[in-house]
Amino acid sequence: MARGTTTMEVRADGVAVITISNPPVNALSLDVIASLQRNYTEALSRNDIKAIVLTGAKGRFCGGFDISAFGKKPKNEKPGSMSIDFLTDIVEDAHKPSVAAIDGIALGGGLELAMVCHARISTPSAQLGLPELQLGIIPGLGGTQRLPRLVGLPKAIEMMLMSKTIKGMGAQELGLVDAVTSANELVNAACSWALEIVEKKKPWFRSLHRTDKLPDLAEVKDVLKFARVQAKMKGANVQHPIVCIDVIEEGIVSGPRAGLMKETLSGKMLEQSQTSKSLRHFFFAQRATSKIPNITNMGLTARKIKKAAIIGGGLMGSGIATILILNNFSVVLKEVNEEFLSTGINRIKANLQSFVKKGQLAIEDYKKKLSLLCGVLDYEQFRDTDVVIEAVIEDMFLKQQIFSDLEKYCHHNCIFATNTSTIDLNIIGEKTASQDRIVGAHFFSPAHVMPLLEIVCTHHTSSQVIVDLLDLAKKIQKTPIVVGNCTGFAVNRMFFPYAQAACFLVDHGLDVYHTDHVITQFGMPMGPFRLADLVGFGVAIATRKQYYQSYPGRCYKSMILQILVEDNRTGESSRKGFYVYDNKRKASRDPDLGKYIEKSRNMAGVMQDPKLMKLTDNDIVEMIFFPVVNEACRVLDEGIALKASDLDVASIMGMGFPSYRGGLMFWADSLGAKYVYDRLDAWSKDYGEFFRPCEYLAVRARQGVSLAAKVDGVKSRL
Ligand SMILES: CCCCCCCCCCCCC[C@H](O)CC(=O)SCCNC(=O)CCNC(=O)[C@H](O)C(C)(C)COP(=O)(O)OP(=O)(O)OC[C@H]1O[C@@H](n2cnc3c(N)ncnc32)[C@H](O)[C@@H]1OP(=O)(O)O
Numbered sequence: 001m002a003r004g005t006t007t008m009e010v011r012a013d014g015v016a017v018i019t020i021s022n023p024p025v026n027a028l029s030l031d032v033i034a035s036l037q038r039n040y041t042e043a044l045s046r047n048d049i050k051a052i053v054l055t056g057a058k059g060r061f062c063g064g065f066d067i068s069a070f071g072k073k074p075k076n077e078k079p080g081s082m083s084i085d086f087l088t089d090i091v092e093d094a095h096k097p098s099v100a101a102i103d104g105i106a107l108g109g110g111l112e113l114a115m116v117c118h119a120r121i122s123t124p125s126a127q128l129g130l131p132e133l134q135l136g137i138i139p140g141l142g143g144t145q146r147l148p149r150l151v152g153l154p155k156a157i158e159m160m161l162m163s164k165t166i167k168g169m170g171a172q173e174l175g176l177v178d179a180v181t182s183a184n185e186l187v188n189a190a191c192s193w194a195l196e197i198v199e200k201k202k203p204w205f206r207s208l209h210r211t212d213k214l215p216d217l218a219e220v221k222d223v224l225k226f227a228r229v230q231a232k233m234k235g236a237n238v239q240h241p242i243v244c245i246d247v248i249e250e251g252i253v254s255g256p257r258a259g260l261m262k263e264t265l266s267g268k269m270l271e272q273s274q275t276s277k278s279l280r281h282f283f284f285a286q287r288a289t290s291k292i293p294n295i296t297n298m299g300l301t302a303r304k305i306k307k308a309a310i311i312g313g314g315l316m317g318s319g320i321a322t323i324l325i326l327n328n329f330s331v332v333l334k335e336v337n338e339e340f341l342s343t344g345i346n347r348i349k350a351n352l353q354s355f356v357k358k359g360q361l362a363i364e365d366y367k368k369k370l371s372l373l374c375g376v377l378d379y380e381q382f383r384d385t386d387v388v389i390e391a392v393i394e395d396m397f398l399k400q401q402i403f404s405d406l407e408k409y410c411h412h413n414c415i416f417a418t419n420t421s422t423i424d425l426n427i428i429g430e431k432t433a434s435q436d437r438i439v440g441a442h443f444f445s446p447a448h449v450m451p452l453l454e455i456v457c458t459h460h461t462s463s464q465v466i467v468d469l470l471d472l473a474k475k476i477q478k479t480p481i482v483v484g485n486c487t488g489f490a491v492n493r494m495f496f497p498y499a500q501a502a503c504f505l506v507d508h509g510l511d512v513y514h515t516d517h518v519i520t521q522f523g524m525p526m527g528p529f530r531l532a533d534l535v536g537f538g539v540a541i542a543t544r545k546q547y548y549q550s551y552p553g554r555c556y557k558s559m560i561l562q563i564l565v566e567d568n569r570t571g572e573s574s575r576k577g578f579y580v581y582d583n584k585r586k587a588s589r590d591p592d593l594g595k596y597i598e599k600s601r602n603m604a605g606v607m608q609d610p611k612l613m614k615l616t617d618n619d620i621v622e623m624i625f626f627p628v629v630n631e632a633c634r635v636l637d638e639g640i641a642l643k644a645s646d647l648d649v650a651s652i653m654g655m656g657f658p659s660y661r662g663g664l665m666f667w668a669d670s671l672g673a674k675y676v677y678d679r680l681d682a683w684s685k686d687y688g689e690f691f692r693p694c695e696y697l698a699v700r701a702r703q704g705v706s707l708a709a710k711v712d713g714v715k716s717r718l
Contacts (some may be wrong), residue, residue: 500544625667
């Protein structure tokens with residue numbers, strides 16, 4: 001079935017309006033491209049047509065090339081057939097002018113189409129950008145050549161390398177669009193502009209050949225040299241930003257047509273890269289997390305949430321309150337006394353101020369957001385709340401009492417959410433008759449920054465509550481994953497072996513700092529030991545007891561944290577942990593750490609292992625992450641998570657796993673289930689149960705299928 005099309009309407013004034021129509025974002029599918037080529041060929045051949053206006057249906061110009069079509073292009077496609085032969089030689093060099101009428105979005109190939117046109121008219125709020133590098137590719141329809149010629153080299157590099165979009169209003173100031181008008185006037189304005197080009201009342205610009213915005217070669221070299229340094233710093237493990245810079249340079253040094261050809265050939269290469277396959281997987285995986293079979297496809301409509309209540313103004317509670325008021329929800333924050341309440345409100349103010357400092361919140365909006373917050377010491381103001389999120393200390397009895405109280409004050413449809421990260425939701429709701437509306441809303445610290453929200457369901461949680469929370473997640477710009485109820489839920493559970501594996505290696509002789517370095521080089525934001533310092537050893541020691549109880553026999557119990565805590569080293573907050581910290585919290589290696597490690601080895605009864613001390617960097621990565629993959633397989637096997645791609649999203653957005661590797665399971669699949677199984681199996685023979693591969697993994701290794709493959713018999717817990 002055709003995926004989208006273009007239509008052409010020839011107006012009495014002789015302008016042919018070609019409209020891209022491929023809901024929901026008017027992506028350039030192969031069908032749309034074919035239809036566009038047919039309509040353009042006809043428009044250029046007809047004598048009754050003087051000019052062309054290109055626009056998009058339903059208030060959106062074009063969201064770019066159809067990302068799902070990568071790898072599906074015709075095998076015999078001649079390199080540059082679209083970008084050079086059609087867009088440049090037919091459209092841009094045509095004897096009839098084209099004007100783009102942009103509303104909503106003009107992204108990627110969409111903006112590239114618009115830049116081929118001889119002028120661009122936009123609505124003020126339209127979003128324009130070239131986000132291709134977020135997909136591990138580069139603009140492939142002339143964007144690397146035309147954008148620098150329209151907005152200047154520095155701005156073009158910023159937009160492409162940072163995937164930065166700009167609004168129509170700002171685009172006009174930059175010269176990317178020629179005029180801004182309302183949506184109602186847009187097409188008429190574009191038609192008038194096109195006719196004035198015909199009548200020589202407006203300039204007929206071919207962006208590819210403009211040079212007025214390009215600096216001289218010496219300055220070009222300087223700008224690109226700086227860009228390369230930045231690109232290498234920001235993305236040591238990926239090549240496409242540097243390729244983008246090289247393509248831009250080719251077009252300036254050797255001419256735009258040479259640039260177009262290099263762009264085409266480089267784009268073809270990058271499209272095949274594992275990085276691009278990983279990032280394209282992540283793009284769709286993120287959007288798939290809110291599709292829950294038998295829940296979101298049952299016709300339920302999310303109930304409107306206007307007012308929320310947060311219980312507990314600590315680090316998490318204040319973060320959650322912050323993200324809610326930032327997104328215009330009215331919030332009641334309850335604490336147990338004035339002092340704690342004031343501290344919580346001050347935390348929220350500080351959070352808002354940090355957004356102002358980052359330019360993500362206008363100073364004039366600061367007071368408006370704060371006015372949405374009301375601090376209370378009792379439940380009186382809970383009577384008209386639509387959702388309550390409990391974020392108090394991890395004390396089961398306290399939580400049970402809170403939910404019992406909530407039943408007395410809140411209306412019967414109010415959602416009862418808990419931000420607990422370790423306590424069984426069934427136990428929390430035990431003293432209520434509201435199990436159907438009890439749900440986990442597990443935010444990741446800091447809650448107003450981390451993009452992931454784990455929605456944890458018991459067997460009693462109603463589908464309506466899940467649909468409501470999914471809608472709330474979207475409204476507060478969180479990516480949700482819906483998971484079942486177990487110790488650690490999905491994210492913390494699959495990652496509990498991460499720190500334990502790192503401690504195992506260090507107990508057996510590996511160096512803490514080398515291990516952290518290797519894991520950072522792999523792409524994590526920091527190594528496991530630096531992360532332990534950041535989180536604090538108290539949290540780690542408290543939570544690991546839960547895992548020892550729930551998953552006995554497959555935990556590695558190191559004594560290193562205990563030994564450090566006994567010497568008042570509890571991590572970054574005490575200025576000493578695995579690292580030592582100066583008063584600016586800069587971490588440095590600690591020459592005294594060895595004595596603690598030695599003591600840990602002795603208490604664990606392990607010796608330095610010559611084999612482990614000779615591990616390659618790749619071995620270290622695999623010995624730390626394969627146990628995590630193994631536990632993630634168990635999370636899937638028990639139906640705690642619905643699909644492997646949800647765990648990819650969770651690993652990236654909850655733990656900082658590198659997105660350019662596609663997420664934990666996509667990365668493991670790139671190595672192969674059998675390879676992962678064999679490595680774990682070999683280690684388990686030498687080092688015990690901690691590494692023993694689970695049945696889910698064994699089945700897929702035997703069958704030669706991916707970890708994402710469904711097999712019969714797995715019952716969802718959702
Ligand atoms: C005739 C034969 C010719 C053969 C030769 C052809 C040669 C062509 C060579 C091409 C070379 C490359 C050209 C170009 O430079 C490369 C690109 O354009 S890559 C894509 C660039 N665009 C983007 O990255 C934008 C991605 N999308 C977004 O940022 C957002 O979706 C949005 C557009 C801002 C909208 O956001 P929201 O409103 O929140 O909606 P969602 O994000 O949830 O999306 C809704 C829905 O749409 C799907 N979708 C969105 N964008 C695309 C896309 N570009 N391609 C495919 N699908 C897209 C998204 O997955 C959602 O789907 P759903 O979950 O609802 O199923």
